Amino acid sequence: MATFIQLLVSGLATGAIYALIAVGFTLLWQTSQTINFAQGEFVMVPAFFILEAMYLGAPFWLAALIGIALSVLLLGLTFKLIIVDPMLKHGVLPLVISTIALSLFMKEMVKNLYSSQAQPFPALVAPYDFHILGAVISSQSLAVLAVAISAVVLLHLLLHKTRLGRAMQATAQNPTLARILGISVRRMVLYTFMINAVLCAIASILISPIYLAKFVNGETLGIAAFLAAIIGGFNQVRGAIVGGFLIGILDNLSAAYISSTYRAASPLLILIVIIMFRPQGLLGRVEERTV
């Protein structure tokens, strides 16, 4: 039982990080039909912004804020203006290819600047063990869970309880109508990209102490989050959250009770089942398109 609880908490902590990244995926898709295949690299890069700020003498908390700010500027604003806007008018496929190219560029750039070796990254909190029902739960797992859940709750409040959030939702549901209602669709889409950058930067802060900061980290994270978004429902934020947690828990349980070697296959098996029996995802909506 104790082992199961530990696996569950650990899976929830990892799943919460996947959920953050997957939520970003769905936000971009909903507002601008952008499938960002550089999403994993968007999580990998902020860790290096933070390390660079720390190298220049900033304490961790300040470096983290600088990392988030730089992410918003470069991975939100600049990405939207320089890559998404010019490419989106040519359709989804050219944009997908552009984001694949961007992911390769970011990976190689980090490798050249920081070497191919992993870099140590500070943990969010000091290590401390909590003993619950015979299981040892680390303060770091709990901190990851707390931060990720807080970020999701804040996002939910922003989207559902503020005028700005409702305008963003309106943009996602029907851009033409939103425009008629006087909502600046362009600005709302831009805000979504900035929110995605913040989510990626937070995910980076949470995952890098575990994975260590390394140029290849985005590969695993990007795939896991993409699968989470599809399993949960690509057009629903809450679907992405459920998908993220599901993959995190499943990954841990299958590694422990089946085999580490086959752990990567478990989410794919779930994906196949979902596509066969519920193609819109666990919580997704069926989308009808006119031709």
Next chain:
Amino acid sequence: MLRFGLCSLAVLATVGLATPGHAQSTIFMPAVVEESGPGAVSGTNFRDGLKLAVEEINAKGGILGKKIDMPIFDTQSQAGVSRGLIQKVLDNKPYVIFGPVYSGSVLVDMQLTQQAEIPEIVGGEAATITQKGDPYVFRTSFGQQASMPKIGNYIADGLKAKTVALVWVNSDFGKPGRDAFLKEMAKHNIKVLTDISTELGQTDFSADVIKVKAANADVIFPYINEEECARFLKEARKQGITKTPIVGETTLLSQKVIELAGSAAEGAQAHVGLTVDAPIPAVQEFLAKFKKKFNYVPDHNGIKGYTAAYFVKHVTEKIGKFDSKAFAKAAHGMTITPKDEPGILMEATWDENGDIDRASFLGEVVDGKQKIVKILPKIGK
């Protein structure tokens, strides 16, 4: 397919650009190492050790009056790329080849070097490398068949353990190591309570550590690569494993692991075939030179690279000519002492299989540094 194509292009471009021909005053000895990918830590250390030695040898006039021409090729830690590079450098008729460090790469390369009758001075530690009867492969550090008995003795006699939890990387390095370790455990009647296979480059060790913890063994033995060691140690400490001894092989105590794992590495113990912390003046002198040149502390792979170049120098000077076949013949059974060749750092003997024998160490991480607690003599002594 696209990846394969790009890799092939990169291989062709690199080789094409880097080997435009060799002047008669130089001798061609290429290095094929892991400069990127999961093996980059090991490969770059090996490469820099080689560079330092080659620079020193060339500054003193080279070998038999010829300076060493050592272009470096990156295997990207991929066996396929490594094999392609070896084939290309063989086309340029090298005297010897240095590297690679990854056992998986060595195992696919050595068929080519054996066929071409060119000695390959490798950093790989998989037991299988020297069990194939290849007279052209030479190690620069212990193989698993030499290091595991020392570890087995320590776990049984030093720690008095009755049970052990094993975590190993499922690769050409990890699998033979695991097999050799299990053999030693059986010899000492130590029960292996859990036997967990992990993946190369694995990032998340939480499930593995929870299983290890649940096994409640007397000793935990992780046999995985450097970065994975760091992640494993961090996760182990995170999950509250603080009292069970974590004992490993050289990779566990490498400088990079200590740097990455931070305080989580504290107390980890390992058998170390080579270390810059060895209380040997020649090794300390090497460390100072290496740090001055490359501005970082090398791990055991740095020493492997450094001594590899001096091994070639000494054997070549002994035979008095650049003859690859004569080199391979003479190197088997040769003992080189620091008195004969200071660059060899410690007395070493190469047996008929190309395995190396020399003194080794038992180390522990104390206050964020590797501390040597015991020197273990050569097996042949």
